[in-house]
Amino acid sequence: MPAIRGLGHVGQVLNVRKATASIGWLLTLIGVVLPWSARAAGAAPVTGTIILVAAGVLAVVLGVSLRTPQPAVWLWSGLAGVPAAVSAVLSSTAATGNGTELARDAAHLATQAVFVTLLAGLARRRLRTDLSSVVPDALIVGLGAWTVLWVVLLQPAMPASGSMAGATAVRGVALALLSVVLFLVATTLFADSSPSPSLLAGLAAVLLCGTGLVLQLVDARDGTALAPGVIAATFQSAGWLAIAMVVHPTSRSLLIPAVRRSTPPLLTRLVATTASMGAPIVLLAVTDPADTADRVVRTASVSVLAVAVMVRVVQSARANARTQENLLRNAQTDPLTGLPNRAAMLDLVTSAAERAWGTPRQPTVLFIDVDRFKTINDSLGHSAGDTVLLEVAGRLLAAVPRHAHVGRISGDEFVVLDPATETATQAAVLAERVLDSLREPVGVSGGDMFVSASIGVAMAVRGLGLSADEVLRHADTAMYRAKAAGRNCIAFFDDSMVETVTHRLDIETALHRALERNELHLVHQPIVDTDLGAVVGFEALMRWDRGAGSGGTVSPAEFIPVAEETGTIVPLGSWALLDSLTQLRRWIDSGVCPAGTSVSVNVSARQLHDPGFVAVVTEALSRSGVSPDQLWLEVTESVMITEPEQTLVALRNLNSAGVRVAVDDFGTGYSSLSLLQRFPIQRIKVDRTFVHALSLAPASQSIVRTIIAMAEALGADVVAEGVETPEQMAILRSLSCTKAQGYLISHPVTADAVPNAVLAIEDTSWRS
Ligand code: C2E
Numbered sequence: 001m002p003a004i005r006g007l008g009h010v011g012q013v014l015n016v017r018k019a020t021a022s023i024g025w026l027l028t029l030i031g032v033v034l035p036w037s038a039r040a041a042g043a044a045p046v047t048g049t050i051i052l053v054a055a056g057v058l059a060v061v062l063g064v065s066l067r068t069p070q071p072a073v074w075l076w077s078g079l080a081g082v083p084a085a086v087s088a089v090l091s092s093t094a095a096t097g098n099g100t101e102l103a104r105d106a107a108h109l110a111t112q113a114v115f116v117t118l119l120a121g122l123a124r125r126r127l128r129t130d131l132s133s134v135v136p137d138a139l140i141v142g143l144g145a146w147t148v149l150w151v152v153l154l155q156p157a158m159p160a161s162g163s164m165a166g167a168t169a170v171r172g173v174a175l176a177l178l179s180v181v182l183f184l185v186a187t188t189l190f191a192d193s194s195p196s197p198s199l200l201a202g203l204a205a206v207l208l209c210g211t212g213l214v215l216q217l218v219d220a221r222d223g224t225a226l227a228p229g230v231i232a233a234t235f236q237s238a239g240w241l242a243i244a245m246v247v248h249p250t251s252r253s254l255l256i257p258a259v260r261r262s263t264p265p266l267l268t269r270l271v272a273t274t275a276s277m278g279a280p281i282v283l284l285a286v287t288d289p290a291d292t293a294d295r296v297v298r299t300a301s302v303s304v305l306a307v308a309v310m311v312r313v314v315q316s317a318r319a320n321a322r323t324q325e326n327l328l329r330n331a332q333t334d335p336l337t338g339l340p341n342r343a344a345m346l347d348l349v350t351s352a353a354e355r356a357w358g359t360p361r362q363p364t365v366l367f368i369d370v371d372r373f374k375t376i377n378d379s380l381g382h383s384a385g386d387t388v389l390l391e392v393a394g395r396l397l398a399a400v401p402r403h404a405h406v407g408r409i410s411g412d413e414f415v416v417l418d419p420a421t422e423t424a425t426q427a428a429v430l431a432e433r434v435l436d437s438l439r440e441p442v443g444v445s446g447g448d449m450f451v452s453a454s455i456g457v458a459m460a461v462r463g464l465g466l467s468a469d470e471v472l473r474h475a476d477t478a479m480y481r482a483k484a485a486g487r488n489c490i491a492f493f494d495d496s497m498v499e500t501v502t503h504r505l506d507i508e509t510a511l512h513r514a515l516e517r518n519e520l521h522l523v524h525q526p527i528v529d530t531d532l533g534a535v536v537g538f539e540a541l542m543r544w545d546r547g548a549g550s551g552g553t554v555s556p557a558e559f560i561p562v563a564e565e566t567g568t569i570v571p572l573g574s575w576a577l578l579d580s581l582t583q584l585r586r587w588i589d590s591g592v593c594p595a596g597t598s599v600s601v602n603v604s605a606r607q608l609h610d611p612g613f614v615a616v617v618t619e620a621l622s623r624s625g626v627s628p629d630q631l632w633l634e635v636t637e638s639v640m641i642t643e644p645e646q647t648l649v650a651l652r653n654l655n656s657a658g659v660r661v662a663v664d665d666f667g668t669g670y671s672s673l674s675l676l677q678r679f680p681i682q683r684i685k686v687d688r689t690f691v692h693a694l695s696l697a698p699a700s701q702s703i704v705r706t707i708i709a710m711a712e713a714l715g716a717d718v719v720a721e722g723v724e725t726p727e728q729m730a731i732l733r734s735l736s737c738t739k740a741q742g743y744l745i746s747h748p749v750t751a752d753a754v755p756n757a758v759l760a761i762e763d764t765s766w767r768s
């Protein structure tokens with residue numbers, strides 16, 4: 001039962017956490033109380049120290065067996081613990097003499113040095129910046145503190161004989177290091193969003209250590225004597241807190257980078273460094289040097305401090321300049337390719353146009369869009385996409401003349417600017433060269449791949465005063481024309497493109513509101529059976545009446561492609577389904593046509609890919625009360641090619657419910673016989689181009705004959721579309737195609753005009 005064991009493990013970890021946390025707090029309490037009460041009780045300081053060292057060893061054993069802190073924390077605590085223990089033992093022994101003093105102070109120094117390294121690492125991790133900015137600040141604080149300590153404590157403690165100079169100097173350096181330690185701890189503390197108990201205990205330990213050091217110096221001064229045992233108790237408290245720091249479970253997080261705060265502790269550092277510079281200056285100004293040695297130390301200290309400050313100032317000025325430069329560069333270049341970005345290219349176009357003024361030059365702008373880049377990205381992944389973009393960037397750079405510029409202005413869009421072209425021919429040559437450069441396959445991790453691009457060309461034509469933005473937009477417009485023309489080609493910008501684009505945009509926006517504004521209606525074109533001489537169905541065709549003011553009726557050939565591209569076709573198509581079925585119901589009920597009459601509705605690929613399509617059809621059928629076998633869905637061959645599986649599922653579902661499927665515009669698409677066989681098809685509509693050619697080209701008769709034979713083989717019936725002349729009709733009948741639709745029989749008519757149209761058809765004028 002691994003799950004239960006897993007839970008047990010989690011529980012165990014939680015228990016250990018709780019236990020070590022309590023021990024940590026207990027140790028803190030001991031550290032605060034024990035040394036001082038022991039001193040008050042008159043116990044020998046050395047006893048306390050021995051207990052402390054024993055506790056430290058115990059903590060190590062406990063921690064190792066429970067694996068609480070990180071190995072790195074152990075390592076550093078060990079490194080600091082040994083000299084700390086030595087100095088604690090030495091401070092608490094009654095033994096005096098120069099040797100002991102020096103050893104003790106050396107141990108203090110070693111402890112401080114380890115602390116500095118440990119804390120610098122800690123600060124670095126938690127600040128998430130590199131040490132180079134922390135170190136100079138810490139140095140300034142250390143030097144400032146050193147100067148103050150020298151003047152106030154160290155120099156007065158120097159014995160005249162100089163016999164103790166060594167020990168005192170060591171002590172001084174230890175004190176100076178202590179100020180660095182304090183600074184680092186403070187910085188670390190302020191860098192953390194919520195300082196952990198472990199960190200707080202550590203800070204307290206270091207503070208107490210420093211206090212101990214200062215007290216020792218005060219004690220050494222002539223005329224001041226501290227109560228016995230105070231210094232030892234201070235160090236012992238520090239020791240207990242240090243153990244508490246390591247034992248507490250939060251010590252694990254000491255070396256983990258802290259969550260970045262939105263405001264870095266810059267103010268803390270500023271205050272600390274300023275105080276460290278200010279205090280020595282004030283102190284040196286108000287006190288006089290005691291002797292030559294003092295004067296030398298003072299001068300040296302202040303000089304080094306000045307150098308440190310200078311370094312810091314230079315460093316921060318440099319960093320500022322670098323940031324500024326980076327900002328500027330980032331604002332002008334594309335991070336992936338390092339090419340100029342959109343803003344930079346616009347600047348370049350502007351200056352190229354300005355410089356061409358008064359010369360025969362007309363700068364050329366190429367707008368290059370990698371074909372099907374989204375497919376590459378989606379199918380091969382983003383890193384393959386990046387490889388392709390980098391390769392394209394390289395090829396473009398190699399293809400254009402040296403004086404030309406290449407930029408990447410967004411995802412898969414590049415721009416080339418040649419400021420030196422004079423004629424359209426030169427622009428075309430440039431575009432050809434660029435298109436050519438992409439012909440070789442690009443190697444990506446999955447193998448070689450062919451990349452093509454659509455290129456739009458625009459020129460900053462002399463005398464037109466076009467802005468850079470306009471020229472770029474023109475090239476963009478031309479690029480769309482190139483894409484529409486089948487990709488992998490070049491298109492030149494001309495003014496008519498602006499009209500086309502504006503017009504399309506207008507349709508796109510107006511179409512969104514067409515349905516709710518009741519601007520759409522259906523017209524119905526009768527489908528007849530020539531043998532029976534009767535109307536067997538109607539094809540519903542959409543019309544959009546935008547009103548007299550805004551363009552009148554728009555043909556579906558114009559708005560259906562836009563509706564398909566924008567997805568508006570989904571609601572429009574649902575409406576057409578319901579409306580045509582409702583209409584049919586009315587005609588049957590009022591006796592305009594027989595009960596078995598059908599209605600054909602055109603369906604776009606986009607609708608079939610919509611997951612709700614089957615439900616939309618069944619709902620329309622049940623609301624209108626028309627039987628499913630009276631509905632024909634007309635789909636083009638292209639529908640079967642894009643996402644055939646999804647389409648197949650939808651059509652099969654509807655088919656099994658009784659709805660029938662017709663292939664529209666048959667013969668103009670690219671469907672294969674095997675595809676046709678897989679789809680449930682009950683009707684084939686012969687495209688009107690074949691019907692049109694019937695009486696003109698004898699070959700088209702054999703095509704239509706083949707289509708009819710194929711339909712028979714698939715078990716489908718045939719409808720001829722676009723029948724306009726009696727000859728076409730006669731030939732179709734001779735080929736035994738008995739269902740037809742076209743202007744000869746009837747134009748598509750509005751719902752109101754249907755009864756009359758049906759009557760006219762039954763007049764049989766179209767039969768010959
Ligand atoms: P389609 O499905 O091939 O529709 C037949 C088109 O041929 C209609 O054009 C019709 O008016 C026209 N037509 C009919 N008889 C003749 C004729 O004898 N000679 C000639 N030259 N043309 C004839 P329309 O109404 O402009 O529709 C164009 C296309 O728009 C349709 O082609 C169809 O693909 C699409 N469409 C129309 N309504 C809808 C709809 O509700 N939904 C969808 N998805 N597409 C629709």
Ligand code: CA
Nearest residue numbers: 539602634664
């Ligand atoms: Ca149709």
Ligand code: CA
Nearest residue numbers: 664665685721
């Ligand atoms: Ca058609």
